[in-house]
Amino acid sequence: MRQGYLSRNAKNSTRVRIAGEKAHLNIKSATPGCVRTEYEYPLPVAEAEDVLRHLVLGAVVEKTRYYVECDGFVFEIDEFAGANRGLVLAELELKALDQEFPRPAWLGPEVSDRLRYYNSELAFHPFSVWTPAERAGA
Secondary structure (H helix, E strand, O other): OEEEEEEEOOOEEEEEEEEOOEEEEEEEEOOOOOOOOEEEEEEOHHHHHHHHHHOOEEEEEEEEEEEEEEOOEEEEEEEEOHHHOOOEEEEOOOOOOOOOOOOOOOOOOOOOOOHHHOHHHHOOOOHHHOOHHHHOOO
8 A cells, every 4th residue: 555645734634545456535634533534536546656656745655454353343454664664553443432342462552643643644754763752652
């Protein structure tokens, strides 16, 4: 999976993502936390490739996504590459904010409200340049 940002501000980010044989334009609110407004539109892969080569701000974010089932829930696990190599994040779509979900031993701390973990931030301040305090989660 590769994605790049066309815009990023206090209200939203706009990105192009290529995942396998599909590509999308995505607009997402910049609201910190677990609930964010998101719109997604299909794009031809060739056009998305051109956008990633010529129009993005910051670096292209590269990652591999794995789907891990646990007690009836499916975690999306992103293993980052490139300048974000070494960072692994888990995401889970819930039906409600207060919905209970399993917390397997491999699941790390909650970081949904920490902007530095957002892909839109990783394009401009990648994991490879984080300070030891940032890596420790301070």
